[in-house]
Amino acid sequence: MTARMEALAQEIVRLQTELDREIERRRRALGWSVKEHLVQFEQGLVAEHKRLRMGVAAFFAQSTLLTVVTAPVIYSMIIPLVLLDLWITIYQAVCFRAYGVTRVRRSDYIALDRGRLAYLNWIEALNCLYCGYGNGVIAYAREISSRTEQYWCPIKHAIRISDPHQRYYDFLEYGDAEGYRTRLNSFREELARAPVATDDCTDHFPKAGSGLAVTGKTNRAGEQE
Numbered sequence: 199m200t201a202r203m204e205a206l207a208q209e210i211v212r213l214q215t216e217l218d219r220e221i222e223r224r225r226r227a228l229g230w231s232v233k234e235h236l237v238q239f240e241q242g243l244v245a246e247h248k249r250l251r252m253g254v255a256a257f258f259a260q261s262t263l264l265t266v267v268t269a270p271v272i273y274s275m276i277i278p279l280v281l282l283d284l285w286i287t288i289y290q291a292v293c294f295r296a297y298g299v300t301r302v303r304r305s306d307y308i309a310l311d312r313g314r315l316a317y318l319n320w321i322e323a324l325n326c327l328y329c330g331y332g333n334g335v336i337a338y339a340r341e342i343s344s345r346t347e348q349y350w351c352p353i354k355h356a357i358r359i360s361d362p363h364q365r366y367y368d369f370l371e372y373g374d375a376e377g378y379r380t381r382l383n384s385f386r387e388e389l390a391r392a393p394v395a396t397d398d399c400t401d402h403f404p405k406a407g408s409g410l411a412v413t414g415k416t417n418r419a420g421e422q423e
Contacts, residue, residue, distance in 0.1 A: 247317040250317045345389055
């Protein structure tokens with residue numbers, strides 16, 4: 199990677215850090231935080247969320263016929279998603295161990311926490327759980343496939359591709375034959391040293407997981423909201 203490319207990559211990291219800080223400021227403005235895997239809302243917010251929850255009857259009343267008819271098609275995707283989830287997990291358990299590649303932790307990509315929000319009715323909560331699972335599985339599979347690509351073929355394409363995975367930016371340029379022969383092993387060695395996610399992350403940006411417990415802070419009457 200050239201000095202210019204490295205400088206741009208560092209700028210991307212800086213901007214991502216700044217974006218994370220802005221997201222955290224927005225979260226505080228909305229009155230919630232995460233401490234020891236518990237989502238805590240400021241006093242009174244949970245009750246306000248429940249007040250804003252739409253009943254199931256009203257939810258169906260405002261839904262279009264096409265929404266109702268296509269719902270089974272949407273939810274049928276759970277079958278290939280579960281199969282992908284299972285298959286990609288077995289794949290990395292077998293192949294990554296054989297190659298010496300650090301395995302991807304599934305819980306870093308699949309989060310099922312939105313279903314606990316008090317302003318969602320059970321249908322909306324189910325939709326959120328489904329979307330969180332589906333997109334999480336895709337992200338999980340993408341990281342596994344990106345590590346596979348780095349191991350076997352860390353070469354950029356000749357044509358521009360839309361939204362490549364982050365490892366792609368460090369790949370060798372198309373046509374760099376000497377680089378491929380001299381640096382392939384170093385790309386593979388990097389995978390053996392890939393950082394393993396831990397649970398010592400900050401309270402504000404917890405790792406995705408099976409879901410976070412949501413609590414309300416105790417009000418003045420001593421009741422849990």
